[in-house]
Amino acid sequence: MNPTYGLQVDRLSFAWSADRPVLQNCSFGVPQGQLWMLLGSNGSGKSTLLKLIMGLLSPQTGTLELLRPTGFVFQNPDHQLVMPTVGADVAFGLVEENLSPSQVRQRVRESLEAVNLSHLERRPIYALSGGQKQRIAIAGAIARHCQLLLLDEPTALLDPDSQLDLVRQVRALVQRQNLTALWVTHRLAELDYCDGAFLLQGGHMVDQGDPQRLKAQILTTQRS
Structure with missing residues (x-):
């Protein structure tokens, strides 16, 4: 390429x-x-x-x-947000990377900062707006260093x-x-x-x- x-x-x-x-x-x-x-x-x-x-x-x-790696964001974020809270969902895609808990926390923080939503790390997914959900989906892709x-x-x-x-x-x-x-x-x-x-x-x-x-x-x- x-x-x-x-x-x-x-x-x-x-x-x-x-x-x-x-x-x-x-x-x-x-x-x-x-x-x-x-x-x-x-x-x-x-x-x-x-x-x-x-x-x-x-x-x-x-x-x-x-x-x-490649990240995907779909029309309806509810089809790809699977965990109960923002931080847990962003961390979900990292389970196969054999990271330490501190490394996972750092990736989650950095990814949420990248989409300007670090203040919502503990927020339940159901309490987010549609735009916030899409940005969380993007944060999940960034966390995997797509x-x-x-x-x-x-x-x-x-x-x-x-x-x-x-x-x-x-x-x-x-x-x-x-x-x-x-x-x-x-x-x-x-x-x-x-x-x-x-x-x-x-x-x-x-x-x-x-x-x-x-x-x-x-x-x-x-x-x-």
Whole structure:
């Protein structure tokens, strides 16, 4: 893999059957230390592409290379927060790393500080807002020292103010920790906070690059 990229996809194709192609010859790369967004309407193949990157599906053709460890953040944080308190949940992903209790506590503190939620370490998960839950999910990935962060429409359940607050938080985190992040979205307002964007249509990667150019292009298409 090119060392300047945290994720590289080359001519990736996937089909559920011969007559049901989902992705066709998709190629793109996300530079290390940057946040890029993946755009596309429902049925464009975004979710399938993310599952391929996550290793939940295997492509028929093509290759992908990515930095590890990789962290995942889903649309609904309740699907991945499994412990009763914030601190316990962030620590949960560290059970296989053979760390001492003091090392675990340090990782948890550092990760919660990274998402500005260190004051909530003892808070019950049920008492958190949707935006706080998403940031705890991100903290769990950071605690495992992930190098690549994949986010599947993480603002889907948030109000408009919380949506933009979360994307600003992730952008700052990517820059501070030199992470690579791919954020799946359909909200054009979120493009104001990323380094670049990809546009997926009908299983094809039809455009990529400057997010403001893609935003203007999509708005023009919607008005015509």
